[in-house]
Amino acid sequence: MNQVIQFSEVQFKIILKDGSLFEVDGQMVEMFQQAYPRINVREELGKMVAWHFSNEAKRKTRRGIKRSINSWLNAAKPSVNQVGLSQRDHAKQTSIVERVSDLSWADGL
Numbered sequence: 001m002n003q004v005i006q007f008s009e010v011q012f013k014i015i016l017k018d019g020s021l022f023e024v025d026g027q028m029v030e031m032f033q034q035a036y037p038r039i040n041v042r043e044e045l046g047k048m049v050a051w052h053f054s055n056e057a058k059r060k061t062r063r064g065i066k067r068s069i070n071s072w073l074n075a076a077k078p079s080v081n082q083v084g085l086s087q088r089d090h091a092k093q094t095s096i097v098e099r100v101s102d103l104s105w106a107d108g109l
Helices: 026-035 041-054 065-075 087-093 096-101
Strands: 010-015 021-025
Touching (some): 010 026, 010 041, 021 026, 026 065
Antiparallel strands (some): 010 021
16 A cells, blocks of 8 residues: 655745755654754744845755754754743853853844
């Protein structure tokens, strides 16, 4: 018997080096969310869409986009809300040096 693979709705479209689009469906989003439970995968994919739109010379190829997504998510910092900590608790658990040296707010500038 042939197994029918059902794809869920496209959630994100990332523009590639050749101008075509790589479609990220709901199943892929869910798979990445399970792999990176402390990361807001939807937020990070949204950032990737904007980055690829804005950086035409650095866009990825169809062959390399999945690896790029994985690398991007691996490098992403957990959001305070995803970790389940309040900002005050997060501040208690990190040193002043970590907080001062955190330049994640400058990503994409």
